[in-house]
Amino acid sequence: MATVLAIVIGGLFAAGVYLMLRRSLVKLALGLSLIGNAANLLIFTAAGLVRGEPPLVPAGAETPPPGVADPLPQALILTAIVIGFGVLAFTLVLLHRAYQETGSDDLDDLSSSDR
Amino acid sequence: MSGIILPTATKVLLPLLLLFSLFLLLRGHDEPGGGFAGGLVASAAFALLATASGVPNARRVLHVDTRTLIGVGLALALASGLVGLVGGSGFLASVWLDLALPDGTPFYAGTTLLFDLGVYLVVVGSVLTIVFALEEE
């Protein structure tokens, strides 16, 4: 499954990159979102896949049964998901405001601050 | 124009969603859930309410300013960390209060729950600040 997910991750990155290379504000946001998801999935896959058992300590036991999934990448991804959400939310609103102020969603039109 | 169905259904769903969110918050230490999940469900609930019956109504129901929630949540999370610092065991070191219920079952509360509650409040406050502000656009 790691191979399949590696392809998925590659596909997500490729799609995200491609979208970010467009001129549209909207596609930029879509691309950012895809890349964020890709990175999370990458952590999940790179850390090693374990089918089934979540890392929980069953009632009455003191440690989880052997063979549970690695909890650490899960915690990392959870953190990354929430951070990514916050940042993406802000970015979306930024795009929205940029569109309002400039009246264009063509990124090539938004170049006045560079020159 | 939301029609009749959505607002009416929301009235039923809202308490259920909120209950589910509290549930996720409280038992997250032992089973899937936690402050994030709980906070997100609560946020989703109020986002639904805002969609169904308007932001003013959702704000009225929430009763607390969303930005205050952010501040309180952040302060709570930080304060829970400071308990350990002041207590000498270090910042963010969990401090437990061991109690027993009247019937003898052990019951304990720790600063970790306080921390999770802070997380919950920040999530609710932030997400709703965002959603409400956007809905009002």
Added chain:
Amino acid sequence: MTILLILPIVIPLGAAALALLSWRSPVRQRVIVLIGTAALLAAGIALLVEVERVGVMALTVGGWQAPFGVTLAADLLSAIMIVITGVIGVAVAVYGLATVDGRRQSFGYHPLYAILLVGVCGAFLTGDIFNLYVWFEVMLIASFVLLALGGDRAQLEGALKYVALNLVASALFLSGAGLLYGVAGTLNMADLAGKLSVVEPTGLVTAISVLFLVAFGIKAAVFPLFFWLPASYHTPPVAVSAVFAGLLTKVGVYALIRVFTLVFTGDASTIDAILLVTAALTMVVGVLGAVAQHEFRRVLSFLIVSGIGFMVMGLALHTPLALAGSILYIIHGSIAKTNLFLVGGAVERLAGTGALVRLGGLWALRPGLAVLFLIPAMSLAGIPPLSGFFAKLALVQAGLAIQQYAIVGVALLVSLLTLYSVLKLWNEAFWKAAPDDDPAAGSAPHDLTARLDRRITMPMVALAACTIAISVAAEPMFGLAIRAADQLMDPTAYIAAVLGATP
């Protein structure tokens, strides 16, 4: 005294939380954040003193033994960076009181400012690669908002590029951290140092390190990844520009130094070669930008980029002297550049514009301000005996000592062009006669002799005094830098402190 390690995070975060709770009262927010930054500075100085006294310090947060929990660690470099953060933090906080408009202040400027410092300090102190990611994000989102706060068109356009490119950097960073965990099964940088050294083939680890190189390179604004910086730094209120100028890119440089002296040391020669080319191009392209610009803060923005090249140069040369040069350059550059932005802000305030064509007459009318400009500007150009000279000297010595003549030549050429750029500012804003007010331009007449608020002048004076102090005390400063560099070159003390820290 390991509590000193957490204070630089807790103090500004506490200030931010309190400020958030009093969001209805900007006045209370001002007081809170001022006290917070002052306390941060005090904590930073205490930390530096303590690290000098006892060596590398480490703190296991939450009491969980490294490498399992998150461990904070401070070597001299970290402590130095915290002190710089404190100095700039206080100076700009004061400056901001008089220059950031009331509307921004009531929409969260103060807590955001404090949180920016939280992220910066967290990044400097953490010994954990994922925790570093988190602090980067804290810093970034705070900077995003500060950059866009106010919502002018230029701000939004600049912020857009800043945000988009930095998010790409974050994704690369995050992916890199995930891959590292996959390879080494740990996140603690000291632990990673040991575990990565046995991974074969080294190509994999080095390829992963490239992700970090690019991610931090974007945040540090090196060539060819810096474009977001000149697009954005001149757009927000000056206080925001100034704190960005002093701190943000330095965090990227710090991270580059940290990971490429501690974590990725296997294929140092390959990475150093890449870094060397990067440093040269960053210096050159940055300064060329400054040469080409005609607006006060835009010139400064490109000079920041160019300065990053010098900092990276020391890392690329990878000798104790070179790293010491980098560290000295960071110390000097942070303060000088912040101050230049503050001066630029004062100029804009007096003249009502930052466009060089419309400036002039300040040397005659405001000699004090002119001197406040000259000190950091000449320091930046490396004119002796100001602080920048010593940093440059260390780098030149380091480069020549290992026969890296080309980069030294580039560095010296760039110094000349830097001089040209600051002379341009001097000629246009200070020497040239003030242009007649052009009523057609529709601007309000500005009074070049208007009194500047003490909260504007004091920070500039204080930072100029810092520049002079660094120059006068160049020996202890350099001694500090070389000790910090020695710690970086031989991270055993760092690793031992982190992995040996007891809860």
Added chain:
Amino acid sequence: MTGTHLALAVVFAAAVLVPLLWRLNARAGRAVGVFVPAALTAYFVAIAPAVLRGEPERGVVPWVPALGVDLAVNVDGLGLLFALLVCGIGALVLLFSDAYLHGDPRQGRFTGIMLAFLASMLGLVVADDLLLVYVFWGLTGLTSFLLIGFDHERRSARDGANQAFLLTAAGELAMLAGFVLLAGIAGTGRLSEMAGAAEAASLRTHALYVPTLVLILAGALTKSAQVPFHFWLPNAMEAPTPVSAYLHSATMVKAGVYLIARLAPILAATGAWVGILTVVGAATLVLGAWMSLGQTDLKRILAYSTVAALGLMVLLLGLDTPEASVAAIAVLLAHAAYKGALFLVAGSIDHGAGTRDVTRLGGLRGAMPLTATAGLIAAASMIGLPGLLGFIGKELAYKATLDVVGAAVVVTAVVVAAGIAFVAVAGITGVLPFFGRTDAGTGTGADAHETPARMWVAPTVLAAMGLVAGIAPSLFAGPLIAAAASDVVGGPIDAKILPWYPPDLALALSVVTVLAGLGLLVARRQARSTVTRLDVGERLGPERAWEGLVTGTVRFAGVVSATSQTGRLRQYMLIVFVTTTVLAWGVVALLGGLPALEPSTDVRFWEVGAAGAILVGAFVALRADSRLSAVAALGVVGYGIALVYLLFGAPDLAMIQVLIETLIIILFVLVFHHLPRFVTVSSSASRMRDAVVALAAGTLMGTLVLATSVRPHEAISSFFLEASYLEARGRNVVNVILIDFRGLDTLGEVTVLAVAGIGVFALLKLRPDRRADRVQAGAGAAAEERS
């Protein structure tokens, strides 16, 4: 700590304090401004006997020993000579400028900068550390910049100042590299140790000797206005005249000569040394002399003749014989005195007669008798009449050139030719304004007047020094020159500094020089028109080359900036992704590649279904024709990922993913319905290029994921599984990691979320103040006009 240290400290302090003092009390500021250099002069006079006895004043105050920058001073013969010049002439010039600038509100500032320059120059000549020399060298550059551009509202003044600063800084930076190399080779940066070291010989055979020498000379030759860097000096005549007198004749321009002299015992005696310095010196001498004949502005005439004199000094030092060294020092001292005097005289003429145009000057002796006397004496020294220091210098120079092995004729001819021009220039600048007639055949305006005492004292004293030294060289000039020259040679020498020399070929040449020079003086107008017509200086064009280099650099910078900082985000993105992919693949190719990638076949078909959900969603998001359709596709991607998390033991993640994905959908929808429809705008070529880049980036990440299957270490998470319940009292290990083991991450995470909340609120509710906007727009319009 020596008296010299103290002297430096005092004068630096005075430089800072005088402008402030001036505001409180102009008289006090004025007094301090003159008193301090006078006192310093007295100090150096006081220590002179000891120094001349061979007991240099040395001392080190540590500053930055680790970088080899210490406050090490060495007042030996050479140092003393220069220190006296710097302080003595400094005192005189400050006295002069007090009157020259009288009533100017910027006088306090001027005096402060002059003192700062004086201090820097003094530091330069007494410094014993190479890098300390560099420090003061740089300071002279900065202070002279401020002085040249003193009349900064005049564009030409600014241009002159910038050109001088940039050009000398360019040389200076090369010199820094040279200094560092030299200190590295010698193992010390201490000049006094290097000069005495036995390794000096091995130093000259070091592989880096020639580059080191060239780099150092780049600094010296630019500072001393040698061909082809000479052009900044005439342009620097935009400075007020006292500044020209002080910096551009007596002191700063001699810094390069000083450095060459100082390094002679260490670096000389090689073909490179002799070759470079004689050729450059001779070229400068000839060109300067030639150009000086073509000018009409008193100051420009003096400037070009100064260029020539500096060339002569360099030439003599380049000859690298003891006699030539003595001659060089003698010329230097004589030149400092007469040229300083002539500049001040020129300033007085300008002040008294209102013009510096030699074609309009004449017959001022009646109006300005005292100034005329000073001018006459100074001119006599420059001509080289016996009884003046200039005579001694010229005699020594001729003798030295006549001794040159192999090229005596050529070198001597060059020097004599220049000497002839000097005679003419001396006449034009020091004699004719007072005793001649204007080109129109009249005297200069009747309203010409003598200058106040403070102004004629200075040139008179300077001129008188040349007279005294010329009549009685043994009084002070002879010992000083001898001591300085012995420091140049690096050992005791037998210097014959006499008021008169027995007739020999040199004396004969002197006579020829004076006679020919007088002839040239008579034919000055023809000479001037010839020079102007031939226009050698312009045609040689180093100035044009430099200006072309500067404007070319600016233009190039503009092009680089415009092509790189285009404002197009997608271009920046493209660069970022290309950089990442190229570097990472490059590293992989370079370092022996990745571990063998083994595709795992352990796959369930529903897992493929989940993977398919993600890929199809991404594909639809890529191709969607409407914004909201793309968002719906994004949702499918998110739910697909949640499914993957769910199937591989991560219910917490799956739950968060589902919740966040839903919220993201809501946000996207809320935002996107305001935005316009998609339009395809990029060309198919660029789409193809982007697709290639995207695929390369995707392949990179996918490959890296697969490659991480090498896991030589056990992950640290076993600790979390063990400790979660027993130590942290939680059964959900993921949650325990989040709020306990790695609580700091979570604290940062909620901070991010909090900021996002505040940020969105502020962004949506805080709109730009439209009134402030208009001002901004005005500024923007102005910026656009220019670019």
Added chain:
Amino acid sequence: MTMFAANLLLALAWVAMSGQFSAANFLLGFAFGYIALLVTRRSIGRTSYFGRTVRLASFVAFYLRELILANLRVAYDVVTPTHHMHPGIVAVPLDVRSDAEITLLANLLTMTPGTLSLDISDDRTTLYVHGMFVEDPEAFRREIKDGFERRVLELLR
């Protein structure tokens, strides 16, 4: 009293979710339910909760039967190659009046295969239903009015 019943239901839901059937947990659930109701009170206003359990049971039985039958009918049409549908949008006049009644009716219709409540007129008199098998619109209306609407009214009034 309806509030108390709602609270009780919420407490039970809590217990169900947490899966711990202790008295303490029930009390906890009751407390949280109370909070949830307290928070949402303003949005709910006056509303009646499902108290009529008996009618509810018979209603559920009816509904399940309808559900399965309709599903089979749709399934047949989905899987067979030719379409037998006669779709149409039909305006159904309403007798139910309250928000809760209308919502319940509309949702029940929607959850039954073959019918989909599209919208309700602003004057609450008409429910627009999309049907997949509307051979005769009049019969279609009658079916809804006599079937679902009658039972909803029975249940809620």
Added chain:
Amino acid sequence: MTGPVDGLIGIAFVTAMGMITVSLVLTFVRLVLGPSLMDRVVALELTATLVVGVVAATAIASGTPVLLDVAIALALVAFIGAVAFARYAERAARG
């Protein structure tokens, strides 16, 4: 238990997963084809419900009933997304 159980339940699980997967694939086809936004929203919501089905099947086969909480979350919030789509598509259509 890290994989599907054997026996009857195992067979039923694999078969059920097969059917759901086919359904998922068909849903993707609709997602790709559209043609209207609402078609894609339907596909999105259907995906969510199908995931609920996968959760249930997996919860049985792998013996991890805690997964049901994910299903609850999914059931609760997935529709909110659809609500948002519908509301704003309408709003956009009205101008």
Added chain:
Amino acid sequence: MTEIVTAVLMLLGASFMLLSGVGVIRMPDVYMRLQVASKASSLGAGCLMAAVAVHYAELGIVARAMLVVTFIFLTTPVSAHLIGRAAYLTGVQLWDRTGDDDLEGAYDREAGTLRGRGRDDAPGG
């Protein structure tokens, strides 16, 4: 015995889910796709949850399974109604063999209102 019931319920649920998938492909317009998708999949989820309940037969799990079903049945009709209405309002075409369309002309798009037919107004075919 419970194994058999569980297996049957699972297969039944999965069949409904498959049906919903086939439906969204085969149905000719969005309204009918919506119909099939929302109902069949809900029913499928219901059956699968019932399978969970039967399989574990623990009160806590049964309650949770019921909760899922409750939520699905509470939410699905609401979203189906909203999606259907949005489709109509955004002008998504009905299948060309669609018979009556009583909604035609009933929306006042300017005012954003929907006209009713009156309580006793017997609508004609």
